[in-house]
Amino acid sequence: RRTFTVLGFESSADDTCAAVVTSSRQILSNVVVKQHDLHEGFGGIHPSVAIEAHQRNMPGAVRMALEQAHISIHEVDGIAFTRGPGIGGCLSVGSNAAKSLAAALGKPLVGVHHMQAHALTPLLTTAAADLPQFPFLTLLISGGHTLLLLASSLTSFQILATTADTSIGRAFDKVARALGLSWGTRGPGAALEELCRLTNDELESLPDIQPFTVPMPGKLAFSFASLQSSVDRYISLVEEPLPSSHKIALARAFQTAAARQLCAKLTLSLHKLELKGVNVRDVVVSGGVASNIFLREKLRAALDEYSSDERISLHFPPLELCTDNAAMIAWASMHRFVAGDYDDYTVDLRAKWSI
């Protein structure tokens, strides 16, 4: 069968993305235009600001995606876009671009589920010899998601756990803000990770902080709100301004508790699946928070301990494909294009869409 080439669009939150991917797992281009600076002052994504920025940035992103892929639009075989879930007005920018282009060119169109695209990313990014086998687990940890997904095939996914309150990324952001860390170019989460990195000598001068507990230990559901308020409470009890040794100790206590929670829920889910006779051999961790080296090390250690005979492999896709991108959207549409299973040009958006 000849290679199928897809142009993908993604604009469900605050990244404007266009990418070209082929059915032979080649990423010909992957353009992501970020909006961090526009939303920093709001402390989160401001919908109408995001919509306007998508409208401004999408034409340039598409152009660049084609240029970097060194192809003309006429060499594209199909057009994919994020159908949901996401912010309605944001989704409509990518969707309108994709639909109009597909209709004008007479090319087939496929609308993609954003979470499914995240879950299927490892099938695009992992070396052929090392591909995750179904069923595999995806732990998606970002500002937008805190999800544990079981992928059983290209089309069947189950949400095993989500957060009961705020996402892990937002919790990192809020704690970084409460500690007065500047975002820098790497963002608040990375700034917090940086603050935690110390030599053994420096460690000795830190105040002792009672470790924060893992919420709902018997349950799979995540929760970061109580951890966040424990940090706030600690700050309110210490004299102002917070001495830097307290800041560091607090950041470390928070990061350690966040890691312990991820490890606990992940191994609990593996245990529960095993009891049900579901044999998982691969775990994929992605999302912006997955760039945290401390979390990665703790997750690896927890899995090693859980499966001492190394039955379970842990994968971290490259970061630019862990965070929101259109390459994953194009890739997730591929099996439908190849099967001739297209959407109509009138296909609707689904701002809320269960998996």
Ligand code: KG4
């Ligand atoms: O996936 P992402 O880029 O965007 C979405 O939220 O969709 O994730 C961004 C989140 C932010 O909350 C950011 O602070 C967090 O990921 N993050 C980190 C690190 N790098 C980014 N959190 C902890 N440690 C890091 N090194």
Ligand code: ZN
């Ligand atoms: Zn996402």
